[in-house]
Amino acid sequence: LRVPPEAPRAVPDLADVIGNLHAVEALQVAAAGAHHMLMLGPPGAGKTMLASRLPGLLPELDVGQALDVASMRSLSGIACATLDRTPPFEAPHHSATAGALVGGGGALIRPGAVSRASHGVLFLDESPEFSRVVLDGLREPLESGLIEIHRSAATAVFPAAFQLVLAANPCPCGQHGTGQCRCAPQQRRRYLGRLSGPLLDRVDLQVTVDRVRPVEAAMRADEPRTSTHVARERVAAARDRAAHRLRGTPWRAMGRVDGPWLRRTHPLPPAVVAPLDDALARGAISMRGYDRTLRVAHTVADLDDATVTREHVGRALFYRQGVPA
DSSP states (O other), X not given: OOOOXXXXXXOOOGGGOOSOHHHHHHHHHHHXXXXXXXXXXXXXXXXXXXXXXXXXXXXXXXXXXXXXXXXXXXXXXXXXXXXXXXXOEEOOOTTOOHHHHHEEOSSSOEEOHHHHTTTSEEEETTGGXXXXXXXXXXXXXXXXXXXXXXXXXXXXXXXXXXXXXXXXXXXXXXXXXXXXXXXXXXXXXXXXXXXXXXXXXXXXXXXXXXXXOHHHHHXXXXXXXXXXXXXXXXXXXXHHHHHHHTTTSSOSXXXXXXXXXXXXXXXXXXXXXXXXXXXXXXXXXXXXXXXXXXXXXXXXXXXXXXXXXHHHHHHHHHHHHXXXX
16 A cells, blocks of 8 residues: 655644633643643634644654544545645534534435544534534544444444534623623523533533733733744653553543543542542532543643642642633
């Protein structure tokens, strides 16, 4: 089999992002551990800018993964003349149907955006505007990394091991917190409630992104900012540490690890996980959330080149609960 020549795509630089240093750090955590992420902020705050820079922080695809991506594109009717080793980035419009997102069709079953995003990033901008049925269709592939589509004449199974990034405005008008919002609290709760609890329970990082003020932008214009090159090296080093921990297992990143396995083979001292135990006892997180927070804590520690401490667990818990209700 002759593999076509590689054709790397240009990816935008993380250094273009001004301000929101906590969101830039969270993006690196997401890349290091393949964690799913939600960004909440007003229009123009930079949510799309941040999401589009995530593929540049991820490891280059190996030949097998690149062939998976090319196959899904080809089955979707997209011509693939070369083998692209850059992780894919799919950003369907919020009017997309369930078939467009997860795949479907009649006699000829075609993959959807979740399969074309496999080994890469699926970005859902204005995520509360998506149909709730469409969003809940993501729950199966988020757990299994596969999507199974049944039709009367056939069944198709496609890869769907994507990294989910959700973006949302804080309210229907998008101006909550700016002093210009006229949305009632009930409207805001109903709007954000379109993202179901079971879906958000699978999202490891929840980050508020603030709009950068002109004065702040001018002050920070000349400040050194983290470039994609620097962040990618940091992410690669963290992934190497995770790979050492996960050697001999089927997992390649902390975001994919089985929770019971992690708790059994890499137990943490009771004093370190005390904040998590307290959150679980209060009902602030589910058992799934407990395991996912542990994975994030390991990723944060890997980025710091350190063993997991209570501080790392606290940061991971903040990421999980960082978006106000």
